[in-house]
Amino acid sequence: MRKFLLLLVVAILSACRPVGGTSTVIIPATATETPAPSETAQPSPSPTAIPPSPTPTDEHFAVCSPLEDETIDSLPLILVNPLVTPNAWGTDFGHPGLDFAYYQRGERLSIEGIKVYAILSGLVALTLEDHYPYGYAVVIETPLSALPESLGQTLMAGYEAVPEDLEYQYNCPNVPTPTVTGDYSLYHLYAHLGSPPVFATGDSITCGQLLGTVGSSGWSSNPHLHLETRLGPSGLEIPTMAHYQSNATVEQLGNYCLWRSSGYYQIVDPYVVLEAQP
Numbered sequence: 650m651r652k653f654l655l656l657l658v659v660a661i662l663s664a665c666r667p668v669g670g671t672s673t674v675i676i677p678a679t680a681t682e683t684p685a686p687s688e689t690a691q692p693s694p695s696p697t698a699i700p701p702s703p704t705p706t707d708e709h710f711a712v713c714s715p716l717e718d719e720t721i722d723s724l725p726l727i728l729v730n731p732l733v734t735p736n737a738w739g740t741d742f743g744h745p746g747l748d749f750a751y752y753q754r755g756e757r758l759s760i761e762g763i764k765v766y767a768i769l770s771g772l773v774a775l776t777l778e779d780h781y782p783y784g785y786a787v788v789i790e791t792p793l794s795a796l797p798e799s800l801g802q803t804l805m806a807g808y809e810a811v812p813e814d815l816e817y818q819y820n821c822p823n824v825p826t827p828t829v830t831g832d833y834s835l836y837h838l839y840a841h842l843g844s845p846p847v848f849a850t851g852d853s854i855t856c857g858q859l860l861g862t863v864g865s866s867g868w869s870s871n872p873h874l875h876l877e878t879r880l881g882p883s884g885l886e887i888p889t890m891a892h893y894q895s896n897a898t899v900e901q902l903g904n905y906c907l908w909r910s911s912g913y914y915q916i917v918d919p920y921v922v923l924e925a926q927p
């Protein structure tokens with residue numbers, strides 16, 4: 650009888666151990682860990698196959714470098730075009746983001762094909778086909794409620810009143826009016842990717858997740874990543890946008906002007922986000 654009980658205990662203990670007899674414990678990745686970008690730009694597998702991804706409401710907060718083999722601290726070394734904020738609403742002057750590029754860096758001969766990662770967790774708000782000016786691009790929405798309170802306060806403190814009855818200084822037909830609920834989000838846009846985005850609107854994105862690779866699609870003369878961050882009403886509703894190309898539709902033109910020049914989606918210096926502390 651004792652022998653039988655001993656065997657039973659051994660059998661139960663064995664059933665608790667991973668197959669293979671090792672004691673390796675697989676810890677679900679969370680946003681607080683070192684980001685482990687996935688190897689292919691595919692949407693996440695079914696929720697049953699992997700632990701749930703962090704959502705924008707997770708209490709964890711992390712900021713990730715947007716480029717393979719670069720840290721947030723090394724990004725200034727490859728900044729080739731800084732942020733230049735337009736001087737007035739209704740215009741499209743300036744450069745609303747940061748451009749990162751290089752011709753040779755260590756063993757690499759070009760930035761083309763380098764992986765592009767999400768700087769924050771969030772949800773896909775918009776994907777773009779190869780239109781001017783952004784080319785293949787992904788926009789991710791991160792609600793302010795998912796950011797540290799101090800960062801949210803800093804961002805909102807810089808948000809100016811949205812202008813009324815704005816007169817656009819360039820071709821902006823039928824600019825839509827977004828729904829304003831009082832909730833705000835940070836939007837991060839990754840432009841000029843090397844291939845079409847593989848995501849759908851609403852897909853959950855984790856900090857450090859692979860979004861695509863550096864390319865030169867859209868209005869771009871050399872491969873580079875254009876990283877743009879904006880603060881605006883939550884729930885961006887535009888399905889497409891384009892400008893500066895003759896076949897852009899009225900809808901694309903209007904949406905572009907909403908995003909760029911209406912005053913609803915106001916430019917944030919990406920470094921304010923990249924250098925944020927939990």
Ligand SMILES: [Zn+2]
Pocket residue numbers: 730744746747748874875876
């Ligand atoms: Zn740019």
